[in-house]
Amino acid sequence: MPELPEVEITARRLDAAVRGATIESTLAPGLNALKTFDPPLHAIDGRAIAAVRRRGKHFVVDIAGDLSLLAHLMSAGRLQLFDKRAGLRDRTSRLLVRLDDGRELRMREFGTRQAAWVKLLATGAVEDDPALATLGPDAWPSPPPLRELLAGQGHRPLHGVLRDQRVIAGIGRSWVDEILWTACLSPFKRADDLSDEEADRLTAAMVERLGGALEHYEKVVTLPIPDKLPLPLEVHRRAGEACPRCGATIEAVHYESYVMCYCPVDQTGGKVLKDRRLSRLLK
Numbered sequence: 001m002p003e004l005p006e007v008e009i010t011a012r013r014l015d016a017a018v019r020g021a022t023i024e025s026t027l028a029p030g031l032n033a034l035k036t037f038d039p040p041l042h043a044i045d046g047r048a049i050a051a052v053r054r055r056g057k058h059f060v061v062d063i064a065g066d067l068s069l070l071a072h073l074m075s076a077g078r079l080q081l082f083d084k085r086a087g088l089r090d091r092t093s094r095l096l097v098r099l100d101d102g103r104e105l106r107m108r109e110f111g112t113r114q115a116a117w118v119k120l121l122a123t124g125a126v127e128d129d130p131a132l133a134t135l136g137p138d139a140w141p142s143p144p145p146l147r148e149l150l151a152g153q154g155h156r157p158l159h160g161v162l163r164d165q166r167v168i169a170g171i172g173r174s175w176v177d178e179i180l181w182t183a184c185l186s187p188f189k190r191a192d193d194l195s196d197e198e199a200d201r202l203t204a205a206m207v208e209r210l211g212g213a214l215e216h217y218e219k220v221v222t223l224p225i226p227d228k229l230p231l232p233l234e235v236h237r238r239a240g241e242a243c244p245r246c247g248a249t250i251e252a253v254h255y256e257s258y259v260m261c262y263c264p265v266d267q268t269g270g271k272v273l274k275d276r277r278l279s280r281l282l283k
């Protein structure tokens with residue numbers, strides 16, 4: 001769930017709160033969360049946090065002495081700062097960074113899947129890690145020239161291409177629906193079939209919606225960082241509701257693990273796209 005605006009606001013809040021704080025001890029209760037073993041996690045005990053920042057949908061926590069934690073929350077993780085330490089029975093804990101003033105930076109994960117991960121790396125090696133080395137340019141604040149970028153992606157539909165972190169970094173299942181709706185573009189429009197004007201609309205929509213979300217979060221998000229961030233969404237997860245722009249009914253296409261939402265009047269020339277879930281049920 002956390003995409004560029006959610007990771008960015010979290011990194012900003014955490015950076016302001018823990019920069020300069022000293023780490024007392026660390027623990028990785030999640031069986032699979034810590035993906036590296038050399039240097040050991042305890043190498044950062046006793047050191048100060050130098051910065052918390054974002055790269056794509058990843059967090060980087062820089063530690064004094066040239067070490068960095070690189071983390072990805074996947075679909076159900078959170079990075080939060082609490083005044084007190086977690087109980088050892090808290091099953092959501094994946095990584096605990098205990099500060100010497102009693103606070104705790106905690107990576108948690110909800111649900112049964114353990115997909116969120118963290119690596120401890122030399123700071124100089126962070127950008128070379130495969131997770132970051134393969135990232136495309138950030139979608140915000142200054143998206144790359146989209147017509148050229150997308151033309152290289154052939155016939156792939158926009159809905160998939162814009163979520164491909166190797167092409168452009170930061171957009172996921174929530175914000176792709178919002179950006180395409182704002183740009184009045186079909187989710188199935190082919191990447192190599194954008195006019196200059198459509199590419200301009202897409203660029204503007206990206207800046208407006210990702211930047212707008214961040215402005216919203218700046219007003220409403222506070223520490224410890226809520227379990228559920230108040231995403232300012234207009235069409236995503238709103239199937240059956242009225243389109244805020246034209247009043248038509250928002251339609252959805254269901255996939256195995258997510259739902260794509262769009263306005264047929266604004267985006268697909270009035271056409272309601274085949275819902276695979278529905279057609280499977282009817283077979």
Ligand SMILES: [Zn+2]
Nearest residue numbers: 243246263266
């Ligand atoms: Zn509409």
